[in-house]
Amino acid sequence: MSAAPEAAGANEAAKEGGGRKTLLLLGLPLVLAAAGAGLWFTGILPPLLGMGHPQPAAEAVAAAAAPRPPAFFDMPEIVTNLNATGRRPVFVKLRSKLEITRAEDSAAITAAMPRLLDLFQTYLRETRPEELRGSAGTHRLREELVARANIALTPPPGSMQPAPRVTDVLFVEILVQ
Template identity: 75%
Template sequence: MASAAAPAAEAAEGEAKKGGGKKKLLLIALPVILIGAGAGLWFTGILPGLLGMNPPPAQTAEGEGAPAAEAPRPPAFFDMPEIITNLNVPGRRPVFVKLRSKLEITRAEDSAAIQTAMPRLLDLFQTHLREMRPEELRGSAGTQRLREELVARANIAVAPPAGSNQPTPRITDVLFTEILVQ
């Protein structure tokens, strides 16, 4: 009888091992599934919303009494006078550049401030152009460098004097309507 009990005990022990393997698999798979589901909910924005971490923008503006953000204004443009000046060409016949441009400004109200600063703007533009060589204006890279330099100089020219309470006009871009090097 002892011999008959031994095979039954071995069979029960084998079943326990099989069940133990399923338990180990379950212990590993369950956290992986939960982490995957949590990550999916987090990156879709459902979990932060459920936890109140990022309320919808409409709720923030109306619910807390915060003022609604202003709609972005379309840019305004200011026509610059035509500039004709010579370029820096030592020892050769003179080379001239003709430039027509528009300034892109953030607010149309800044046109008066730009008109007031026009002598300074023209001076800064012309002095920069006179120092350039014709090779520096070739290609789109040269035009882009000229644009960046003119935007920086224009913002310097239209800045109000230090200590002034006037709002600073902001020039965001210089748009070329004509560049002729001859």
């Protein structure tokens, strides 16, 4: 009788050892695959395997590093009244240039000119003369006109053409009278 319990204990020990081996044989490849995927998707593994992005030629690097000169678009002169209190009207005369990212966008700006002038004049008519005084007033005016220009130049929905981008409004003349 003592032989049977010893044999049963030996079989259980063998089963536990076999279970550990099976777990080790199945689990180790899964852990290695997960670690490899983590290294791959973080971008560490491809350069180590020589699969990184090919190094660009020196000319391509120089061309990419050289900034494109800005292009300027002359806006027509705007003369409109301001939102002044009192009986005497106050007018503003504004001549400006738009700084755009690409010279090719001039045609799109010309096509959107009625919308652009409408947004500029509407904003100016709601502006009080006190808001245009000083460099802070000019800075606020510039920011508002850049925002409105970019709104006016957005292409219609569904259009595949890239939107022209206005980076700055340069004032040639501002006269408040």
